[in-house]
Amino acid sequence: MNPAATELSLQTHINQLKKSSESLQPARYASLLQKCTEQKSAAAGKLVHQHILSSGCGVNRYIQNHLIFMYAKCGCxxxxxxxxxxxxxxxxxxxTALITAYAKEGHLREVLGLFRKMQLDGTKPDAFVFSTVLTACSSAGALNEGKAIHDCAVLAGMETQVVGNAIVNLYGKCGRVHEAKAVFxxxxxxxxxxxxxxxxxxxxxxxxxxAMQVFHLMDLDGSVRPNDATFVSVVDACSNLLDLPRGKSTHERIIRTGFDSYxxxxxxxxxxxxxxGSVDRARLVFEKMRLRDVLSWTSLIAAYALNGHRSAALEWNQRMDLEGIPPNDITFVSxxxxxxxxxxxxxGRDFFVSMVEDHSILxxxxxxxxxxxxxxxxxxxxxATQLINLSPFGHKSFEWLTxxxxxxMHGNQGLASQVAKQVFVKDPKSASPYMLLLRTKTCRME
Known part of the structure; x- marks a missing residue:
């Protein structure tokens, strides 16, 4: 059944409920709540809930669980x-329904609190609960909390594949690659x-x-085939290695396996x-994409900007604006x-002002x-000096070094001496300000 038909069906059932106060069988209520969950219709779910209460159905764990799940999925x-x-x-x-709901909304403290209450209540967490809590820790970068949950999982004998995967992900997100490899x-x-x-x-x-070596081992293992997530990580690795030949061969494989449409x-x-440095190929990939988001546009603009095609970068930014795609903070960096x-x-000054005033980007x-x-x-x-003094990051030596x-470059020895003093204060161990100041004086003498 298509979504529109499902929505109409749900509305029909809700209208019938409004006309009747007769109690339904628990399975019927559960079915209605499941439809509300699928449609993420909290309003319809609340009407079902009201009918359950008014019909005197009482506290029924089966129905209550469906209510919790429905409200959780709807973000209530x-x-x-x-x-x-x-x-x-x-x-x-x-x-599980309640912990998952709080985890989805990024409320780590509540997730951990519920997990502890669950244990104190005497309910044993299953693999899915451990995985959910560990994923919440990963998203928040909460390594210590995640390690504590990992210890609980080991003590409970729950180091299953699902939990193990979540632990590998946790250590990876928190920069502990060796621990991630050990768990793997x-x-x-x-x-x-x-x-x-x-x-x-x-x-x-x-x-x-x-990363490339692990990808190679996965191929040799032969038990699984790469998917879109695999290829994103592999292509990102090629990017950071500036390995164009391997990036091109990976792209060819992506096309062969049909993941180029993702x-x-x-x-x-x-x-x-x-x-x-292959801007033309970047543009070709961009133009073949059936779907594009702000990251697509930003990546292309950055490609032009980083490779010296500054006018083209500004032109593509104008096209992005004409397409009605709002820029993000990374777009403005490029x-x-x-x-x-x-x-x-x-x-540049107009863009800087527009970023704050028109797009509310700090x-x-x-x-x-x-x-x-x-x-x-x-x-x-x-x-530039005034902007450094206004900047909340003005305590960083690199701004003064710039x-x-x-x-x-401009032979301003007087200002150079003042700026050098600031750099000495910010980073007294750095030799850079001494060298730059000496070169400034040399330029002045020449």
Missing amino acids: LEDALEVFELLPNPNVFSW ERLPERNLVSWNALIAANAQNGHCKD LFVGNSLVNMYGKC ILFACGHSGLVYQ PTMEHYGCMIDLLARAGWLEE LLGACK
């Missing part, structure tokens, strides 16, 4: 918790998720050659070709970089760095 955490707290004896399904090697069985987790752990933490795969390919290396001071250290570099390159040294380098 307070309602889910309220129903849960009415249960005299929640079972593992009840706990202990897994009694490995599926595609296991291999993907280890490949991603290596690729995301700069161990790109190891959005994230396409984005990673555009990014890879851009980083490896645009400001392009303006800085093209001497477009006024245009400037990061990278944005300030690009803008300071733009002003300094153009010889607007006083303005300005000091510009003082050398």
Whole structure:
């Protein structure tokens, strides 16, 4: 049944409920709540809930679990918790539904609190609960909490494939690649998720050659075939290694296996070709993509900007604007970089202001760095100094070093001496300010 028909069917049943106060069988209520869950219709779910209460059905764990699950899937955490707290004896399904709901919304503290209460209640967590809690720890980068859950899983004899995969993912997300590899090697069985987790752990933490080696071992193992997630990690590894030949061969394999139509795969390919200096290939991949998002456009703009095609980068940014795709913070980094290396001071300043006023994007250290570099390159040294003083990242020595380098470029010895003092304070052990200051004086003498 298509979604529109399902929605109509649900509305028909809700209208029937409104006309009758007669209690339904638990299985009938469960079926209705499942339809509400599928449609993510909290409003319809609440009407079913009201009918359950008004018909005097009472507290029924089977129905209550479906209510918790429905509210959880609809993002109504307070309602889910309220129903849960009415249960005299929640079972593992009840706990799982509630923990999953809080995990999905990124509420790690509540997830951990519920997990502890579940244990104190005497309900033994199953593999899915352990996996959910570990994934929540991964998303929050909570290594210590995740390790504690890992210990609980080991004590409970729950180091299953599902839990093991979540642990590999946790250690990978938290930068502990060796621990991720150790858990992976202990897994009694490995599926595609296991291999993907280890490949991603290596690729995301700069161990790109190891990521490629794990990918090769997965091929040799022969028990699984790569999917879109695998190829995204492998292409990202090629990007960071600047390995264009391997990136091209991976792209050919992606085409053969039919994963070139996937959005994230396409984005990673555009990014890879851009980083490896093959802008034309990046554009070809972009133009063949059936679906594009802000990351697709940003990757292409960055490809042009990083490879010296600054005018093209600005043109593609204009096309992106005409397509109605709102830029993100990374887009503005590429645009400001392009303006800085093209001497477009006024245009760069307008982009910087627009980022804040029109798109409500707070400037990061990278944005300030690009803008300071733009002003300094153009010889607007006083303005660059003012921006550093206004920047919340002005305590970073690299911003002052950028300005000091510009003082050398423009032969401004007086300002160079003042700026060098700031760098000495920020980073007294660095030799860079001494060398730049000496070169500035040398340029002045010449």
